Amino acid sequence: MDDNDIVEMYWKRDERALQYSEKKYKAYCLKIADNILNNKEDSEECVNDAMLAAWNEIPPKRPGSFRMFLARITRNGAINRLKSYTAQKRHGGNADIAIEELSETVVGGTDVEGEVMAGELKECIGKFVKDLPEREGDVFTRRYFFTESIEEISKAYGLTGHAVSVILDRTRKKLRTHLVKEGYINEG
Numbered sequence: 001m002d003d004n005d006i007v008e009m010y011w012k013r014d015e016r017a018l019q020y021s022e023k024k025y026k027a028y029c030l031k032i033a034d035n036i037l038n039n040k041e042d043s044e045e046c047v048n049d050a051m052l053a054a055w056n057e058i059p060p061k062r063p064g065s066f067r068m069f070l071a072r073i074t075r076n077g078a079i080n081r082l083k084s085y086t087a088q089k090r091h092g093g094n095a096d097i098a099i100e101e102l103s104e105t106v107v108g109g110t111d112v113e114g115e116v117m118a119g120e121l122k123e124c125i126g127k128f129v130k131d132l133p134e135r136e137g138d139v140f141t142r143r144y145f146f147t148e149s150i151e152e153i154s155k156a157y158g159l160t161g162h163a164v165s166v167i168l169d170r171t172r173k174k175l176r177t178h179l180v181k182e183g184y185i186n187e188g
Contacts, residue, residue, distance in 0.1 A: 021054060026047060029071070032074045035149075054073060124184060128174075139164060
């Protein structure tokens, strides 16, 4: 069943939409959640929560890409769950490492001008990633959106871990330059 048909079922409040969503995207969403949480049970709960959230959000939302819609909901749910864990202690998963790497790029010891609206910054980074060469954008997205490990990314592209690290380092530097140019970061 194609995604537009599934979304249409949500709009009609047909509960089979949940079954089709789970059948088509459960493994995909589990991978996203597990990359962040490193815990199968928590990842399962996160995916179940994501499916329920999709039911609650469609309608009124009509996602352009149903797959990315579910990915976003799953990722956000997993990050929120991880935040509750890290409020007590450091969790130590891929997400911690990826967030730390990216925060060095965005903050990196300089002041971020004022209180930047998160939505504007998200759009700016999204445009930056879209404008990257395909492989570079994919590697960046896999690391910082899907929180895949360097090893997973290197296997997917037939690259060494070092090559992936170099791509990510260069892309973070380009992102930093882009954010400075757009006025989100003061160059110190």
